[in-house]
Amino acid sequence: MRNILILIVIFRGLVLLGQENRVNSSGNVLDHIIAKRANAGGEIEIIEKPVAKIIDYHLAKIIHTKDRVFVNNDEGKKASIKLTEKERDSIISALRRELKLFWKPNDFHYPLAGTNKDGYLIHKRITRLLLTHPIFLRNNEITVVLFGTYNTNTTYGHSDLAIYKKMKDVWTMWIPISSRTDGEK
Numbered sequence: 011m012r013n014i015l016i017l018i019v020i021f022r023g024l025v026l027l028g029q030e031n032r033v034n035s036s037g038n039v040l041d042h043i044i045a046k047r048a049n050a051g052g053e054i055e056i057i058e059k060p061v062a063k064i065i066d067y068h069l070a071k072i073i074h075t076k077d078r079v080f081v082n083n084d085e086g087k088k089a090s091i092k093l094t095e096k097e098r099d100s101i102i103s104a105l106r107r108e109l110k111l112f113w114k115p116n117d118f119h120y121p122l123a124g125t126n127k128d129g130y131l132i133h134k135r136i137t138r139l140l141l142t143h144p145i146f147l148r149n150n151e152i153t154v155v156l157f158g159t160y161n162t163n164t165t166y167g168h169s170d171l172a173i174y175k176k177m178k179d180v181w182t183m184w185i186p187i188s189s190r191t192d193g194e195k
Contacts, residue, residue: 091152168192172187
């Protein structure tokens with residue numbers, strides 16, 4: 011009985027260590043994305059829970075790309091990737107799970123100022139950010155993240171579902187999967 015208890019304690023510790031490493035990796039990716047893509051100056055609010063209509067739009071794009079090939083045709087950034095069926099299914103499942111997840115202030119390494127009266131996480135810049143948890147693929151060489159910048163009620167803004175790759179120690183958007191613009195300014 012004592013041996014079983016020791017094994018349970020050791021296993022639980024290893025699981026928690028693995029989760030901590032995953033959170034640290036996620037934080038690293040999100041810190042790079044926020045630093046590179048968020049507007050400079052003012053404050054940022056992290057949208058605590060993803061918006062269903064935005065997630066559904068990007069899900070439809072990846073579901074309806076039957077050949078699973080995504081291409082970046084930007085000058086100087088030409089790249090392509092063919093996702094395996096398993097990778098595609100992992101992305102779809104992870105995006106569907108996002109609708110049940112919430113961000114907390116300690117999820118970010120980027121300094122957060124706390125939450126405002128509506129419960130949104132506040133960051134020291136000006137805009138509202140929509141972020142999903144990174145979906146790591148291919149031995150953590152690449153990750154898929156949905157990133158968006160929006161106004162107060164997500165009526166106006168833009169979001170991208172994209173594959174990020176670490177280049178020169180910085181996670182950088184590598185290949186876009188889909189883009190969405192909401193509203194007119």
